[in-house]
Amino acid sequence: MSSAILDVQGVGKSFPGVKALSDVNMKVHPGEVVAFVGENGAGKSTLLKILCGDYTLDEGTVYLDGAEVSHASPLEARDAGFRLVRQEPEIVPHISAAENIFIGEYPRLPGGRVDHAEMRRITTDLLERYGFAGVLDIDALGRTLSPAQQHIVEILRALKEGVKVVAFDEPTSSLTTKEADRLFALIRKLREEGLGIIYVSHRLHEVMAISDRVVVLKDGVPTGNLMIKDTDEEEIVRLMVGRELAHGYKRDEVTTDEVVLEVENLRSRWHDGISFQIRAGEIVGFAGLVGAGRTELAKVLFGEFEKEGGTVKICGDVKDIRSPADAIAANIGFAPENRKAEGLILVRSVIENASMAVYSALARFGILRTQQMVDKVSPFVRQLEIKTPSMEQEVGKLSGGNQQKVVLARWLAAAPRLLILDEPTRAVDVGAKAEIYRLIDDLAKQGMAIMMISSEMPELLSMSDRIIVMRDGVISDPIEKKDATEEAIVNFALGTKAA
Amino acid sequence: EDKEIVAIYKSGTQQYFIDQGDGFKAAAEELGYTAKIINVELDANLAISAVSDAIASGAKGIGITAPDQAMGPAVSRAAAEAGVLMVATDDPIMQEDGNPVPFVGFDGKAMGTEVGKRAGELLVESGWLDGAKYGVLSVEVQTLSVCNDRTNAAQEQVIAAGASADSIVHVSYDGTADTSLAATGPVLTSNPGIDKWVVFACNDEGVLGANNALKNAGYGPDDVIAVGLGAYEACRPWKAGIPSGFKAALYLSGTDVGDAAARTLINSIETGEPLPLKTVANTTIVDPSNYADVMPCD
Amino acid sequence: MPTEDKTVSITEQAAPQMAPEGPGLFKRITNAVGAENLSLVIALIIMVALITTQTEFFFSPRNLMNIGQNMAVVGLIAVGMTLVIVSAGLDISVGSIAGCASVVCALTVTQMGTVIGGVAFGMGIGVVLGLINATIISILRVNPVVATLATFSAFRGVAFLIAPGGRPIGVLDQNLAWLGSGRLFQTETFPGLPVAFIILIIVACVAHFVMSSTVFGRSIYSMGGNPVAARLAGINLTRMRYAIYAISGALSGLAGVIVTARTSSGQPASGTQGLELEAITAVFLGGALMAGGKGTIVGSMLAVLLLATLSNGMNLLGIATFYQLVAKGLLLVLAVAIGQWRLARAEKQQSKLAAAGK
Amino acid sequence: MPTEDKTVSITEQAAPQMAPEGPGLFKRITNAVGAENLSLVIALIIMVALITTQTEFFFSPRNLMNIGQNMAVVGLIAVGMTLVIVSAGLDISVGSIAGCASVVCALTVTQMGTVIGGVAFGMGIGVVLGLINATIISILRVNPVVATLATFSAFRGVAFLIAPGGRPIGVLDQNLAWLGSGRLFQTETFPGLPVAFIILIIVACVAHFVMSSTVFGRSIYSMGGNPVAARLAGINLTRMRYAIYAISGALSGLAGVIVTARTSSGQPASGTQGLELEAITAVFLGGALMAGGKGTIVGSMLAVLLLATLSNGMNLLGIATFYQLVAKGLLLVLAVAIGQWRLARAEKQQSKLAAAGK
Numbered sequence A: 001m002s003s004a005i006l007d008v009q010g011v012g013k014s015f016p017g018v019k020a021l022s023d024v025n026m027k028v029h030p031g032e033v034v035a036f037v038g039e040n041g042a043g044k045s046t047l048l049k050i051l052c053g054d055y056t057l058d059e060g061t062v063y064l065d066g067a068e069v070s071h072a073s074p075l076e077a078r079d080a081g082f083r084l085v086r087q088e089p090e091i092v093p094h095i096s097a098a099e100n101i102f103i104g105e106y107p108r109l110p111g112g113r114v115d116h117a118e119m120r121r122i123t124t125d126l127l128e129r130y131g132f133a134g135v136l137d138i139d140a141l142g143r144t145l146s147p148a149q150q151h152i153v154e155i156l157r158a159l160k161e162g163v164k165v166v167a168f169d170e171p172t173s174s175l176t177t178k179e180a181d182r183l184f185a186l187i188r189k190l191r192e193e194g195l196g197i198i199y200v201s202h203r204l205h206e207v208m209a210i211s212d213r214v215v216v217l218k219d220g221v222p223t224g225n226l227m228i229k230d231t232d233e234e235e236i237v238r239l240m241v242g243r244e245l246a247h248g249y250k251r252d253e254v255t256t257d258e259v260v261l262e263v264e265n266l267r268s269r270w271h272d273g274i275s276f277q278i279r280a281g282e283i284v285g286f287a288g289l290v291g292a293g294r295t296e297l298a299k300v301l302f303g304e305f306e307k308e309g310g311t312v313k314i315c316g317d318v319k320d321i322r323s324p325a326d327a328i329a330a331n332i333g334f335a336p337e338n339r340k341a342e343g344l345i346l347v348r349s350v351i352e353n354a355s356m357a358v359y360s361a362l363a364r365f366g367i368l369r370t371q372q373m374v375d376k377v378s379p380f381v382r383q384l385e386i387k388t389p390s391m392e393q394e395v396g397k398l399s400g401g402n403q404q405k406v407v408l409a410r411w412l413a414a415a416p417r418l419l420i421l422d423e424p425t426r427a428v429d430v431g432a433k434a435e436i437y438r439l440i441d442d443l444a445k446q447g448m449a450i451m452m453i454s455s456e457m458p459e460l461l462s463m464s465d466r467i468i469v470m471r472d473g474v475i476s477d478p479i480e481k482k483d484a485t486e487e488a489i490v491n492f493a494l495g496t497k498a499a
Numbered sequence B: 001e002d003k004e005i006v007a008i009y010k011s012g013t014q015q016y017f018i019d020q021g022d023g024f025k026a027a028a029e030e031l032g033y034t035a036k037i038i039n040v041e042l043d044a045n046l047a048i049s050a051v052s053d054a055i056a057s058g059a060k061g062i063g064i065t066a067p068d069q070a071m072g073p074a075v076s077r078a079a080a081e082a083g084v085l086m087v088a089t090d091d092p093i094m095q096e097d098g099n100p101v102p103f104v105g106f107d108g109k110a111m112g113t114e115v116g117k118r119a120g121e122l123l124v125e126s127g128w129l130d131g132a133k134y135g136v137l138s139v140e141v142q143t144l145s146v147c148n149d150r151t152n153a154a155q156e157q158v159i160a161a162g163a164s165a166d167s168i169v170h171v172s173y174d175g176t177a178d179t180s181l182a183a184t185g186p187v188l189t190s191n192p193g194i195d196k197w198v199v200f201a202c203n204d205e206g207v208l209g210a211n212n213a214l215k216n217a218g219y220g221p222d223d224v225i226a227v228g229l230g231a232y233e234a235c236r237p238w239k240a241g242i243p244s245g246f247k248a249a250l251y252l253s254g255t256d257v258g259d260a261a262a263r264t265l266i267n268s269i270e271t272g273e274p275l276p277l278k279t280v281a282n283t284t285i286v287d288p289s290n291y292a293d294v295m296p297c298d
Numbered sequence C, D: 001m002p003t004e005d006k007t008v009s010i011t012e013q014a015a016p017q018m019a020p021e022g023p024g025l026f027k028r029i030t031n032a033v034g035a036e037n038l039s040l041v042i043a044l045i046i047m048v049a050l051i052t053t054q055t056e057f058f059f060s061p062r063n064l065m066n067i068g069q070n071m072a073v074v075g076l077i078a079v080g081m082t083l084v085i086v087s088a089g090l091d092i093s094v095g096s097i098a099g100c101a102s103v104v105c106a107l108t109v110t111q112m113g114t115v116i117g118g119v120a121f122g123m124g125i126g127v128v129l130g131l132i133n134a135t136i137i138s139i140l141r142v143n144p145v146v147a148t149l150a151t152f153s154a155f156r157g158v159a160f161l162i163a164p165g166g167r168p169i170g171v172l173d174q175n176l177a178w179l180g181s182g183r184l185f186q187t188e189t190f191p192g193l194p195v196a197f198i199i200l201i202i203v204a205c206v207a208h209f210v211m212s213s214t215v216f217g218r219s220i221y222s223m224g225g226n227p228v229a230a231r232l233a234g235i236n237l238t239r240m241r242y243a244i245y246a247i248s249g250a251l252s253g254l255a256g257v258i259v260t261a262r263t264s265s266g267q268p269a270s271g272t273q274g275l276e277l278e279a280i281t282a283v284f285l286g287g288a289l290m291a292g293g294k295g296t297i298v299g300s301m302l303a304v305l306l307l308a309t310l311s312n313g314m315n316l317l318g319i320a321t322f323y324q325l326v327a328k329g330l331l332l333v334l335a336v337a338i339g340q341w342r343l344a345r346a347e348k349q350q351s352k353l354a355a356a357g358k
């Protein structure tokens, strides 16, 4: 088996109604970064979960450093040296960040005691060594960590003693460009240290930049295993999707004079006098670094967070929005960035999750019919290509990207006047991304006003009519499409130059 | 302030014990004492806590109906160590050395015996022993020893009066009318050949529930000889002049027992004389003709 | 286009879940009951089979009607508890609410002579106490377990304080008694349907409809599954909570009224103690999740039926209390274990099918 | 760089919690008790103040020792329940386990004459029954509420079946009695520390150490807070569950032994009257979360103290049962509401600080 540190042979895995993987073969060598790409639901996370002992495979064999680990438990997989940085960090809420990093393998003192000193020491070391110093307070409770901090915890968990292969499952989906850069530096460092690395992402430019080899999956079947230097994005997309995709997205400009959202001097715990407008048919992109306060702005507008001053007008009328229910009544929709915590009811079905926001609209005297629900949302489920065995499937059992699409389907079905999208294409595959852009564009054409928070520069640049950059709770003047460049945005975001 | 006595009841939310507490308090106040009532809801562990709380609050005497009789040594020792007088009410208990704790009330066996005797008499009078298909429903809280004492004694008496041992059918309930009703229904179903029923239980609630089940199953008041224990439920249809299965009941005056317990304790506290070993309160078998003279009914 | 192919895998039919095997009748039963509840039906069948080998009386109409009658009190409370638990709450105060309602009903009937008033005030006090629970949970932000453990104690005290001298109140009104032990459609051979059972059936049907087909019901599932997501989808959690606890209170109140009617007395405690554990048992046995978001009225009612049948059967057979306690424990474990085992088997089969290429 | 600054802002410390205000002594007390438990201390102080205005007996050493003694049974069970609830489980069978242990201990002492044997077998049966709970939950995959509701019933039946004739068993052994009502360090003026209380203190200290400082204890927080994370980190949830329920069983068994010792009789029904609810109340009142992952031994013990003090105070004052029930309810709501109010205030202050530029 040559020098491969990880060798996957003929692996297959099925779930009720889905064949998630069949006959997958792949190898990872020491010091090699292997990218793993495929559409939402292609089976990427499933393979990684098999490798880390979370799921058991139905067929095939896995070798790690020459030893068979096909049926390893999570503990055995970890001890054998396979570590997974999950797509959704799993954080224990009421213990410290340091303890979170060490669960399951606390350093011990005699008498079964946890060696807190040692734990802090190692954690501090790891933070230093991998360039996260100062970013994470190691004594903070798990539940208080921001998404980015949670991700760091998840990464450090993987990088402790004994690691041979690390897999990153969409690590950049909740990071901004700057943090992503830091992560790439980290991955290069790990490569130099001779680890085997698996890198799963929908961002093909990242794949091109960071990896040595790419394995493409389509519907659970490998459709390509190529050296990066011998291929390009077009080929990878073709292997993933089975057809060519247009590069980027071109919108027609729509300009109307009807102002849908008018924010004047809005103040809150996070914001210091923000004013802007969004007109019907217009898409306004919101750029900024993590922590700039964009999500908070969305939540203040949506009534989830308290507004401390200023006025919000919808279609010219001043609205006093104190709760999400008020916001929905005022014809606003909001698709949050954190689907698992804020978007979805994981134990309920696709159909319920997708139709939640239109219940009242569908009901007559408070009575709902399942068929009406299906009729209302299934067009969106179809257009978004949500991959699910049935509308009755529990949303928690869908792949990450498909879960994201369910949240979008809900708000597409609700068709509000103002739609706030927070990172709408996070974790979504390239094909579906294009579809989502087309849908958003359609909605805008029909007269919806769209506020789009995004950390993906190409998305902002191609989709927005105007871009507003946020920094520390204040905003830049809107940048018109024709003037919008990556440089202008970054400059304001970093505070290096006024926009 | 020093003049205080305490009563501890195993089931202080039951009507009978509410009465007893009222009697206890009234007598104490009349004699210049204050009285406190503690309810332990059938919890032996709480009963011990209650005894120590009573002692700590400066009580000079304690009356107790213990949740179970086996805990006598524990409660009597606690009182003796603190030099506090103690009487057992309703259910007799023993000290460590095997001697009884001074007692006020009536014991379960005696109650059951009286109930069973009257049921036996009524059974003989009814003529059911001469060829009628009859059964005897013994409604029991099988998890409570003081209850079993009563129903066992009642069974003996009914058999002594001539009922066959086979005719006795056991029904288990938890002391409330509702579970007695639910449990009696299926028992009646599985004894379809029986036309007439004699009923007794640990308390009036048990008899009431069984009576309702009999009514639901189509038995008329004449097909039932039910003898209550406590009489507080039995007297209601009598007062209203409505025919029911209740033909008689043993009236226990809780008020009298409470009164006697308080007087006995206070007498010994004041005079220093030892407590009388046994102060037996009156019980009377009542029926529609005489209950009004003997007891209140509301 | 390959894209189109994929979308075909989405079943347009949202309706009943498939049973993994079996056609015709079996499948139709499964659909009606819901595949998840099948294990309760299986446990019920096993138990009834065991009982009938020992006694011929089980299937007598009178006995069956008896079971129905005895289900009413716990059943009504379990309906309300289903709403509460699905919403990720808990209501431990239900028995105490029933006690208050029993007393209020008895007082109304004896003092004012109106049975309708008795029922209305009994349910009314239930609503009021339910709203108090919701207030403590929503406004004072006390978690539902502690809040209703607190009112479990406090409401019990209130029941005794309302009842003059804390004593049970005798009610001999015939019309009230009819609610508890009356029968409808009685004939020579048929013992009649118990009124209390009919009340339960009507309440359960309405509740089933509400839970499965109304905005209110679906919102209960949403808020139970993920309160944050539900709020962001426009559901007013506070208002929902008020409604849910008020309904639970009203049904507990109705149960208390039926206790009064059955026992012909207003009982501050007796007959309503331990109802909370019975009802909670039924709801979880019926398939609800501790974390909320799952559970059905059908499941809860099947569980109540199962428990009532067990107790009836053991009383028919004259089994002593001690063994009854053990048997009840075994039945609970068995019923849930069957369900788990079926679920695991079904998932395995479906995965196999998927692996074999659908 | 803006990003860096902000991330430090809203953090909450895991280690010794900070009180938002106050220096010196106050802060030191706060740290020792934990800020979250401060509301219990406040409630306790208010309550004691109220009681002492009404009676001079409260602060008598004898009465204080009484409270300690009365805490032992519920306290021991609450220690085990804390582990169970933090691990996101529940154990409703604790009272029934205590009943079995009480009977087994009484039988051992009366038949074999060995007190040590009685304690050992009492705790041993507790361990066995706890392992049965864990097996039902882990192997048969029944949820903890249903599983322990089932064994709540079954174990109670077993207790009655073990006891000859289902009756309480008298035990007159002096050495056993010493465990329940003996005192240590008794002097002329000091009534002595109750042995049962000392046992509770030792058990609670050990448990506190285990929960806060050992791998086992910290893993309980992980499995309760996020079972997926814990499992994937290689924590064997099944083995943990066996250990946790066995400990809860052993402590319930020890509580049963103390019941036997205190009451001089083996009590099959000990705890019928709701030891489980009492212990669960204490744990939640002590700050545990229904969902698991949170809760401390210190909090639970403070809550047990609060409840024992309330009951003692009301008995001292001769408050009637009915009012006691209401008062208990009010106290529970009050204690938790104070905590919530403090928390809300602290969060507001902290975020104001954060907003004011860190």
Ligand SMILES: Nc1ncnc2c1ncn2[C@@H]1O[C@H](COP(=O)(O)OP(=O)(O)OP(=O)(O)O)[C@@H](O)[C@H]1O
Residues within 6 Å of the ligand: A015, A016, A018, A019, A020, A038, A039, A040, A041, A042, A043, A044, A045, A046, A047, A387, A388, A397, A398, A399, A400, A401, A402, A427, A429
């Ligand atoms: N626990 C589960 N139960 C049932 N089906 C599952 C489960 N986990 C995954 N699946 C299904 O298996 C398929 C592969 O999912 P997987 O999560 O591996 O996709 P993915 O390639 O990681 O997609 P994404 O890019 O959206 O994260 C999907 O159809 C998904 O719905």
Ligand SMILES: Nc1ncnc2c1ncn2[C@@H]1O[C@H](COP(=O)(O)OP(=O)(O)OP(=O)(O)O)[C@@H](O)[C@H]1O
Residues within 6 Å of the ligand: A143, A144, A145, A146, A176, A288, A289, A290, A291, A292, A293, A294, A295, A296, A337, A453, A455, D006, D007, D009, D010, D011
């Ligand atoms: N739960 C939390 N606990 C503590 N701090 C938080 C929490 N959530 C957010 N923050 C902090 O609040 C600030 C705003 O965060 P947020 O990430 O929402 O900003 P944003 O502009 O929406 O960025 P993005 O959407 O790109 O992540 C940051 O400093 C973040 O660390």
Ligand SMILES: O[C@@H]1[C@@H](O)[C@H](O)OC[C@H]1O
Residues within 6 Å of the ligand: B011, B014, B016, B090, B202, B203, B204, B229, B230, B252
């Ligand atoms: O305990 C009993 C009670 O049940 C009965 O009603 O009255 C007498 C008491 O001794």
Ligand SMILES: [Mg+2]
Residues within 6 Å of the ligand: A044, A045, A046, A087, A169, A399, A400, A401
């Ligand atoms: Mg994935």
Ligand SMILES: [Mg+2]
Residues within 6 Å of the ligand: A294, A295, A296, A337
């Ligand atoms: Mg954000």
